[in-house]
Amino acid sequence: MAQGTEVRERSATPSAPSARRGPRLFGPADPRHASSYPVSFLLPAFAVLLVFFFLPTVYNFVYAFTDWSSFKAEINFVGADNFERLLSNGDLLRALRITVVYAVLVALFQNLFGLLLAVLLENDTRVNRLSRVFLFIPVLMSALAVGYIFQALLKPDGALNAVLTRVSGDEVSTAWLGSTTWTIVVVAVIHGWKWMGLSMLIYLAGLKTIDGQLIEASKLDGTTAWQRFVHVRFPLLAPAVTFNVATALLGSLNSFDIVQATTGGGPARSTELLNIFIYRTFGQGLFAQATTMSLVLFLTVALMAFPVVGLLRRRENVL
Amino acid sequence: MKTARTLPALLVGAALLLPAACSDPGASTADTGSGDSAAAEWPEATADLAGTELTIWAAQNSNTVPEAVVAAFEEATGASVEVETIPDPYEQSVQTRVATGDKPDLAFWQPTGSQLSALNATQNLQPLDDAPYLENYKPELRDLTGMLDDTRYAALIKSPAVIGVYYNKEVLEENGITETPTSFDDMVETGRELQEAGVTPFFEMGGDRWATQWWVQVQLADAAADGLWDEINANETSFTDPVVLDTIDTYQGLVEDGLFNEDYKTATFEDEGDALLAGDVAMVVQVNSFFGQLQSKADTAELDEKIGYFPISPGGNVGTNIPDQSNALVAFATGDDDREAAARQLLNYWLSEGYPTFVEDQQTVSLQTEVPNPDGVPEALISENEALADSVGSMQSLAVANPDLYIYLADMLQGATTPQEVAEQTQAQFAELARAQGVEAFDE
Secondary structure (H helix, E strand, C coil): CHHHHHHHHHHHCCCCCHHHCCCCCCCCCCHHHCCCCCHHHHHHHHHHHHHHHHHHHHHHHHHCCECCCCCCCCCCECCCHHHHHHHHHCHHHHHHHHHHHHHHHHHHHHHHHHHHHHHHCCCCCHHHHHHHHHHHHHHHCCHHHHHHHHHHHHCCCCHHHHHHHHHHCCCCCCCCCCCCCCHHHHHHHHHHHHHHHHHHHHHHHHHHCCCHHHHHHHHHCCCCHHHHHHHHHHHHCHHHHHHHHHHHHHHHHCCCHHHHHHCCCCCCCCCCCHHHHHHHHHHCCCHHHHHHHHHHHHHHHHHHHHHHHHHHHHHHHCC | CHHHHHHHHHHHHHHHHHHHHCCCHHHCCHHHHCCCCCCCCCCCCCCCCCCCEEEEEECCCCCCCCHHHHHHHHHHHCCEEEEEECCCCHHHHHHHHHHCCCCCCEEECCCCHHHHHHCCHHHHECCCCCCHHHHHECHHHHCCCCEECCEECEEECCCCEEEEEEEEHHHHHHCCCCCCCCCHHHHHHHHHHHHHCCCEEECCCCCCCCCHHHHHHHHCHHHHHCCHHHHHHCCCCCCCCHHHHHHHHHHHHHHHCCCECCCCCCCCHHHHHHHHHHCCEEEEEECHHHHHHHHCCCCHHHHHHHEEEECCECCECCCEEECCHHHEEEEECCCCHHHHHHHHHHHHHHCCCCHHHHHHHHCCCCCECCCCCCCCCCHHHHHHHHCCCCCEECHHHHCCCCCCHHHHHHHHHCCCCCHHHHHHHHHHHHHHHHHHHCCHHHCC
């Protein structure tokens, strides 16, 4: 409780700018904070965070250095053995590469679709409002359901080919999920489609906050709509771009459900994201190896997050 | 400032918890159930069990298997048995649960060496060595499977699958083929004849992937009989040696020669059943879950009329057996003596007094001398069961680990890899799994 006393003493100093001081954990409420919440209210949330997030992450580090498997009862430390093996056989790097490519594609499609929709549906007409609701529905759908629906639509004898056959008059039996090169793009489009409603919403919010005077001024300067978009509105959307790109990119690094339901990692494992690979390895009973991979994934996300967010924030500074 | 001080405290707290975390939770009851705790007693099949509750884990495709026999058992003993469905992929879900310390009393499980070690049988399962029901089996089936290191851990309830060829009788007849092929080469020859006659000889379901391994495994039947898997287990022979690699080459050659359905890259299990029933394809190399698929699409009379089965191997008609999860049960060492005994009692009931009820309800082939096959078992199933007696073990049965051969083969079908790469990937994964199990030859 010594710390509590310290805080109280310090807060007694009238000159100390109270807003700058760290939050209090215990002790009687400071009269000037009485209207705010006591920090101890956060404890349950922190406890949950500790048990379900922090500890698993720590264990994730620990188990990666063991030989934990379903085959035997004891768990021994094996040093960096798992890392050496995984790096030497190339499978891990392959899955990591696929994951990064996928994440970049998803970030691209999701933001492209979201931005297009936001610009299209910007005006608050009745039709636009209704369209926004419908376009937001995929965000609320189960990712597995989305995956299975698209898998059925894109089968060689699925609905898409049936429609194309009807329209073109020729028999179309393309295996849309059959190419080892392009399937990852198709799946990324599906992922982008599912989440585009969210990006749309955030871009819409961004567009709404743009000062009408700026638009008016640029109109008076004789700009075309395209010039206004490129030189005024899009740069002013920078904070929305930061949020959307970062969440799409980093979120899809952890992707699993959509791809698992659509392709299961195929064809020929060309869409086997790291998470699918981890899942498969875990299923083989190689728990330590799977843990090592998920640690690598965790580090990758962390390593990508800082530069990506930093870069996007710097864009905002130009404003 | 405050957070700067709480973080180290949290780290210390977490570090204190680590030693607890480093013992395998699945092993907490390790010594209670394993082998040497004197020969386990086998209660009478119908002894009173009022108040005892048992749980059986089953997969989505096996959760109805125990229904009738369990109801009869409850009736006879007063026990209450819950059949809990574990979501697919079943093996993976069960392994994960057991690894975290969650165990049922009984579970459906593939009774092969590799899958029993995947459950860490010596620690987690009850040995079933002196079970009274063993003498009921037909002698040639008694020791077919369910063993790991000479200890019996699984009870076979249904005829294990035998990899072989399901064929459309009408298609062969129409093309003047009256005798079924007598060896692998003969079968390929028949296939080529059919191809010339404009019939698709074989089917592959590259979309669902898992059946791709059957083409390689049937070609390995003779080598398996000569101890191939022992050599692979001892790290003396590798998947990259000609004995295995050649079979992969042959398989790819047949695909390239156009002996398979056009959509072999994307076709599914479902498509395969439809194609054979419709006569769009003449032959399918498969196991009996495929026949289950056919049974869901046609009745026994139609199946008897249309579908036949023969085993195949390079040198003749030897089948390759591959028991699956719906064929057998394992009893867990839960640490509760009464429930462990009750679980054994249920197995005993199932394979003695309850067995006629079971085969009748399931319309399945009987494994026991005294219990006849129920009327209405389709012919193809009986042929498959007949192939069992002189069959050889599959990779799953005899190899210490079960690598994802089928995935690597499916990759090859997609054109992404070569047979050599398939063999290398399979060997690498096999070595990894064997090493995790502590198999000596793979220790470094």
